[in-house]
Amino acid sequence: MTKPRSKIAVEGFTMIAVLGVLAWVTALLGLSFLSLILAVATFFTAYFFRDPDRETPMDPNAVIAPADGKVVEIGRAFEDNFLNQEMMHIGIFLSITDCHINRLPVTGRVISTKYTPGQFNKAYSSAASKENEKLATLIETEDKEQMVIVQIAGFIARRIVSYLKVGDIVEKGERFGMIKFGSRVDLYLPNRYEITAVLGDKVIGGETIIGWLKGGEA
Known part of the structure; x- marks a missing residue:
């Protein structure tokens, strides 16, 4: 039997409890406003810290959105965290009202992680990918394809959370972290993949198919 999950991410428990207690105490003191x-x-x-269940398409050739939000960049870009090569790139901006739980776009194994301190530019800007604080994760699929997920802090977001460790075997749609209060997630895919999302699309992490492995076998 699957263990029931909280509908609120554990990272939010303390903040919610503190605010709730303060609201109760100020009410008792007559400070209504x-x-x-x-x-x-x-x-x-x-x-903000909601953690809804998602129905993940399990087609092995499908790439799933790693986050809720708006697609703000698509194209070829140089991946300089691990692979140092041009790759297919998609950037997803998470507004403060989007669900901020991040989910894995593919099934595979965690090869490496890399934290880079940086600035806190607005997350929807192209500068955020290169200049902002970020945490990059290198994933290798069962077909030995390597791709990079980058969690990027934004102007408001100041803490990146990742549950992944090197060597972890991970499954598509699995929760792997979050970024608190407005942020961005970039995904770098090998050239064998085709991005089918378009600029301006609203995507749902763990559910929306954003790309496919070209010529893959089902």
Whole structure:
């Protein structure tokens, strides 16, 4: 039997509890307006840290969106975290109202991770990919294809969370981390993959197919 999961990410528990207690205490002290503000902040924080279940398409040739958000970049770009080569690139911007749980786009194995400190430019800008604080993860698929997922902090987001360790065997759609309060996730794919998402698409992490392995066998 599958163990039930909380619908709220554990990273939000402390913040939600603190805000909730403050809202309750200020209400007891008769500070109604402040209590209302804190209550709204409590509910918004719980909404931000929501962790819904997703129905992941398990076609082995499909690449799934690693995050909820808007597609803001598509094209060829130089991947300089691990592979140092041009790859197919897609950038997804997560607004403060999007679900911020990140999910794996493919099944495979974690080869390496790399944290890079940096700036906090607005996450939808192209500069964010190169200049912002980020955590890159190199994944190798069962077909020995290597791709890179990059979690990027934004102007508001100041903490990147990843649950992955080198050597982990991971499954498509599996939760692998989050970025707190507005951010971006970039995905670099080998040339054998075709990106089918288009600029401006709203995608759902763990559900939306954003690309395919060309010539792959089902």
